[in-house]
Amino acid sequence: MFLLSSRGFPYHSFFLHFLRLCLVIILPGCGNNGNSNKSSKPLARVYNKLLLPEQIPPHLNFGTTPDDSSAVLSDFIDEWVQNTLIIRYAETVLADSLRMDDIERRYSEYRSALILHAFRHAVLSKELDTNITGQDITAFISENRFDTLAGDSTRLYRIRTVIINERKKQVVARAIEKLQEEALKRNAIQIF
Secondary structure (H helix, E strand, O other): OOOOOOOOOOOHHHHHHHHHHHHHHHHHHHOOOOOOOOOOOOOEEEOOEEEOHHHOOOOOOOOOOHHHHHHHHHHHHHHHHHHHHHHHHHHHHOHHHHOHHHHHHHHHHHHHHHHHHHHHHHHHHHHOOOOOOHHHHHHHHHHHOOOOOOOOHHHHHHHHHHHHHHHHHHHHHHHHHHHHHHHHHOOOOOOO
């Protein structure tokens, strides 16, 4: 825990800055010289966890000067080290109070929610028609008994938003129907 607190290690700040400097100077020359069969050298290690160069987000240094780039990389590495230490500490010392089964359940739910969101986004970006004609607006007003003035742009914007949201629901529902039909054809759904 000495990396997280300067009390137990009086040269904490100096040590981190020295480590950053070493990483910034040494790592650019640590490439595999075009040989992609070799595994890349780690940027940092915390116990048995390694931070590899390919784990650095590609946008991290976008548009920065070399000095700023090294500072951004150094900050990323510092944050990764601290987060990895905290996670390890929490998993080992606080295991009883953390209820790891609850964390795993939440992780699974969050992962599912992210996948569902990506699915909906992909379907909508491929199949959603956002062109709203005057005929669409007129039909909506007459179907919903919506009182509006033709020149009121705020109300027209709301109508357009409602129409697009309804179309989104229909597009996603059609995609889900297709998935269900395909699964039923393959006998992949059983409800007990």
